[in-house]
Amino acid sequence: MTDSTIIYTHTDEAPALATYSLLPIIEAYASKAGVEVETRDISLAGRIIAAVSDLLPEDQRAADALAELGELAKRPEANIIKLPNVSASVPQLKAAIAELREQGYDLPDYPEDPQTDEERDVRARYDKVKGSAVNPVLREGNSDRRAPASVKNYAKGHPHSMGAWSSDSKTDVATMGVDDFRSNEKSVTLASDDTLRIELVGDDGSTTVLKESIPVLAGEIVDATSMNVAALREFLAAQVAQAKADDVLFSVHLKATMMKVSDPIIFGHVVRAFFPKTFAEHGAALAEAGLSPNDGLGGILAGLDQVANGADIKASFEAELADGPRLAMVDSDKGITNLHVPSDVIVDASMPAMIRTSGHMWGPDGQEADTLAVIPDSSYAGVYQVVIDDCKAHGAYDPSTMGSVPNVGLMAQKAEEYGSHDKTFEIPTTGTVRVVNAAGDVLLEHTVAQGDIWRACQTKDVPVRDWVKLAVNRARATGDPAVFWLDETRAHDAQLIAKVNEYLGEHDTDGLDIRIMSPVEATKLSVERIRQGLDTISVTGNVLRDYNTDLFPILELGTSAKMLSVVPLINGGGLFETGAGGSAPKHVQQLVKENYLRWDSLGEFFALVPSLEQYATATDNPKAQVLADALDRATASFLEHDRSPGRRLGTIDNRGSHFYLALYWAQELAQQTDDAELAEVFGPLAQKLSDAEQTIVDELAAVQGQPADLGGYYQPDPEKAAKIMRPSTTFNEALASF
Ligand SMILES: NC(=O)C1=CN([C@@H]2O[C@H](COP(=O)(O)OP(=O)(O)OC[C@H]3O[C@@H](n4cnc5c(N)ncnc54)[C@H](OP(=O)(O)O)[C@@H]3O)[C@@H](O)[C@H]2O)C=CC1
Ligand SMILES: O=C(O)CCC(=O)C(=O)O
Numbered sequence: 001m002t003d004s005t006i007i008y009t010h011t012d013e014a015p016a017l018a019t020y021s022l023l024p025i026i027e028a029y030a031s032k033a034g035v036e037v038e039t040r041d042i043s044l045a046g047r048i049i050a051a052v053s054d055l056l057p058e059d060q061r062a063a064d065a066l067a068e069l070g071e072l073a074k075r076p077e078a079n080i081i082k083l084p085n086v087s088a089s090v091p092q093l094k095a096a097i098a099e100l101r102e103q104g105y106d107l108p109d110y111p112e113d114p115q116t117d118e119e120r121d122v123r124a125r126y127d128k129v130k131g132s133a134v135n136p137v138l139r140e141g142n143s144d145r146r147a148p149a150s151v152k153n154y155a156k157g158h159p160h161s162m163g164a165w166s167s168d169s170k171t172d173v174a175t176m177g178v179d180d181f182r183s184n185e186k187s188v189t190l191a192s193d194d195t196l197r198i199e200l201v202g203d204d205g206s207t208t209v210l211k212e213s214i215p216v217l218a219g220e221i222v223d224a225t226s227m228n229v230a231a232l233r234e235f236l237a238a239q240v241a242q243a244k245a246d247d248v249l250f251s252v253h254l255k256a257t258m259m260k261v262s263d264p265i266i267f268g269h270v271v272r273a274f275f276p277k278t279f280a281e282h283g284a285a286l287a288e289a290g291l292s293p294n295d296g297l298g299g300i301l302a303g304l305d306q307v308a309n310g311a312d313i314k315a316s317f318e319a320e321l322a323d324g325p326r327l328a329m330v331d332s333d334k335g336i337t338n339l340h341v342p343s344d345v346i347v348d349a350s351m352p353a354m355i356r357t358s359g360h361m362w363g364p365d366g367q368e369a370d371t372l373a374v375i376p377d378s379s380y381a382g383v384y385q386v387v388i389d390d391c392k393a394h395g396a397y398d399p400s401t402m403g404s405v406p407n408v409g410l411m412a413q414k415a416e417e418y419g420s421h422d423k424t425f426e427i428p429t430t431g432t433v434r435v436v437n438a439a440g441d442v443l444l445e446h447t448v449a450q451g452d453i454w455r456a457c458q459t460k461d462v463p464v465r466d467w468v469k470l471a472v473n474r475a476r477a478t479g480d481p482a483v484f485w486l487d488e489t490r491a492h493d494a495q496l497i498a499k500v501n502e503y504l505g506e507h508d509t510d511g512l513d514i515r516i517m518s519p520v521e522a523t524k525l526s527v528e529r530i531r532q533g534l535d536t537i538s539v540t541g542n543v544l545r546d547y548n549t550d551l552f553p554i555l556e557l558g559t560s561a562k563m564l565s566v567v568p569l570i571n572g573g574g575l576f577e578t579g580a581g582g583s584a585p586k587h588v589q590q591l592v593k594e595n596y597l598r599w600d601s602l603g604e605f606f607a608l609v610p611s612l613e614q615y616a617t618a619t620d621n622p623k624a625q626v627l628a629d630a631l632d633r634a635t636a637s638f639l640e641h642d643r644s645p646g647r648r649l650g651t652i653d654n655r656g657s658h659f660y661l662a663l664y665w666a667q668e669l670a671q672q673t674d675d676a677e678l679a680e681v682f683g684p685l686a687q688k689l690s691d692a693e694q695t696i697v698d699e700l701a702a703v704q705g706q707p708a709d710l711g712g713y714y715q716p717d718p719e720k721a722a723k724i725m726r727p728s729t730t731f732n733e734a735l736a737s738f
């Protein structure tokens with residue numbers, strides 16, 4: 001590997017499968033231009049193995065590729081293509097460990113209730129792999145996510161179907177508004193470098209240090225807040241009753257992956273609230289058996305066989321299911337509910353999918369229905385309520401005319417605590433949590449009760465300054481209004497607004513329309529402009545970056561897969577994310593069932609263009625630039641000819657779409673006149689692929705319809721996966737002989 005090598009990440013689920021087909025094409029083409037591409041395994045399975053590598057036999061060990069890339073991301077030569085990866089919930093982590101053990105890896109079990117030092121060590125290592133453990137490490141820059149013009153135009157010309165909205169829809173969002181993270185937030189900006197400590201002073205006089213030492217820098221914003229669990233429980237019980245009274249589906253939308261400490265706890269409270277009698281009667285037995293509602297109903301039901309009166313408990317769950325409101329379903333055929341797995345329904349993707357489908361989710365009867373979408377914390381729930389109200393008032397959006405809401409998101413250096421959560425605690429005893437500096441001054445404090453969820457959060461100054469610059473640049477490049485989604489009545493946002501105002505002063509903003517509005521007002525403005533076909537840049541903090549880059553693309557383009565998602569790294573170099581969505585587990589199920597992969601790799605294509613451009617500049621290699629330019633034009637042809645995978649058997653899938661990209665890319669390289677050598681090399685390949693088009697498409701289509709055995713879910717057998725993902729002998733031979 002040289003300094004400039006392009007690193008293509010090997011991740012999980014659908015994008016990992018797509019990589020088996022796409023990467024050989026990229027490698028073959030890149031090699032002709034002297035472009036080096038290497039992979040690094042940052043999949044969940046790979047990270048688990050790396051985390052306990054020293055405990056494994058020699059031949060099973062693996063280096064920590066994520067740590068390596070984390071270091072690389074801080075260097076100006078970084079050129080990383082980052083595909084979506086699983087941010088694992090506890091059930092996923094356990095499943096991945098079990099699978100690896102079955103494959104012969106000598107891994108320790110996930111210690112449920114660690115007792116010895118050894119178990120505590122293993123648990124700590126596994127917990128580091130849990131949740132959003134990859135993105136915050138690599139995201140050493142802020143985020144620029146938008147629909148490329150070609151994609152937006154394609155969507156306008158080929159509008160995806162949108163479920164109609166009616167003004168009498170009963171769909172709504174329910175949120176707390178009081179006693180939650182938003183309303184309890186306190187925030188300070190540090191005047192100088194310092195070291196903070198978090199301590200809990202119990203009403204019984206005890207002092208527990210929750211976090212010993214947090215180094216902070218001058219200009220850093222530190223917040224703390226808490227969720228009052230008694231209020232949460234009351235709220236949840238009321239929503240269950242409300243959904244029943246209104247005869248709508250009950251659904252909860254959290255981010256148990258990214259908010260890996262707080263949200264599984266909240267999820268557990270939702271499960272308890274839906275089954276109050278069962279937990280009152282059998283809660284102790286379930287806890288005794290290690291069956292936690294935080295891991296979802298699915299895990300509890302699966303574990304009841306091992307519980308003494310398991311059959312009674314199961315009957316109790318069933319009775320309350322029948323008695324309560326209809327529960328929204330993840331898979332009604334298989335009986336998987338919204339409460340089965342904490343990572344099945346993730347708010348960023350689940351809310352827009354609901355809004356795209358008439359405000360409906362799937363009910364137990366397999367039919368769509370209105371739903372009460374419960375989003376307990378009120379920080380951002382209002383955004384969805386505005387969109388829902390707008391759809392009720394004006395009907396569904398029209399993808400053929402609607403404007404766009406691109407995003408400039410603050411995320412560098414784990415801004416706003418994205419994914420780290422080493423400062424979130426479930427409070428063990430009633431008292432006061434204090435954030436104290438080195439001099440002993442109390443900077444922030446909250447009165448808390450046992451079971452409350454308290455969290456602190458950091459936002460460094462350098463990322464904020466860079467984010468403001470990025471926003472101004474995007475506003476200048478597009479001429480569109482740029483709106484900072486910040487609420488002056490919220491503690492953290494008020495601190496951020498002061499900085500935004502200060503740093504805007506560093507730029508020429510003459511003639512630009514830059515505003516600061518609360519998330520609710522910003523949403524109102526953005527959707528009003530959307531209906532007029534106008535674009536509005538959303539400049540947001542980290543959580544809204546996540547939410548908005550699914551919400552608007554899913555409404556505008558039908559999916560967030562087609563987004564350009566660039567992270568200009570603060571120290572130079574680039575992280576090129578592929579699309580704005582996740583790893584699409586449903587797509588893997590479809591592949592296993594019928595050997596059809598509907599994953600769209602447009603995000604990968606879009607990421608590769610700027611990555612090659614950066615390589616060209618960094619290595620002074622004009623051939624890499626030719627490759628990039630040709631790929632850019634090939635992607636336009638790809639869209640024009642509608643070569644994205646269809647949803648169903650019989651159309652081309654991910655593999656067919658890769659063939660067409662290879663064809664168009666080779667044709668563009670053959671036709672270009674900037675580099676005669678490349679034109680000569682790619683001419684015959686373009687001819688060969690073009691001549692064999694029908695044969696290759698037929699060979700690819702021939703495998704559809706049969707089950708496919710990947711030899712593993714979290715770690716497929718590489719040979720099996722490659723075979724499944726590259727079933728066209730003609731295409732493989734064309735690439736091999738090239
Ligand atoms: N950057 C990252 O690393 C991210 C990782 N994740 C992780 O991804 C996993 C799944 O998350 P989930 O909330 O279900 O969100 P996903 O975005 O993975 O999936 C939701 C739906 O989006 C559609 N979709 C997403 N990407 C594509 C694509 N490239 N081509 C076609 N359709 C696509 C699919 O819709 P349809 O079924 O209609 O085809 C899919 O079912 C989780 O483990 C989560 O932690 C999530 C977000 C970002
Ligand atoms: O890191 C994660 O867990 C999810 C990331 C995500 O959803 C996003 O970046 O849009």
Ligand SMILES: [Mg+2]
Nearest residue numbers: 348546550580
């Ligand atoms: Mg997201």
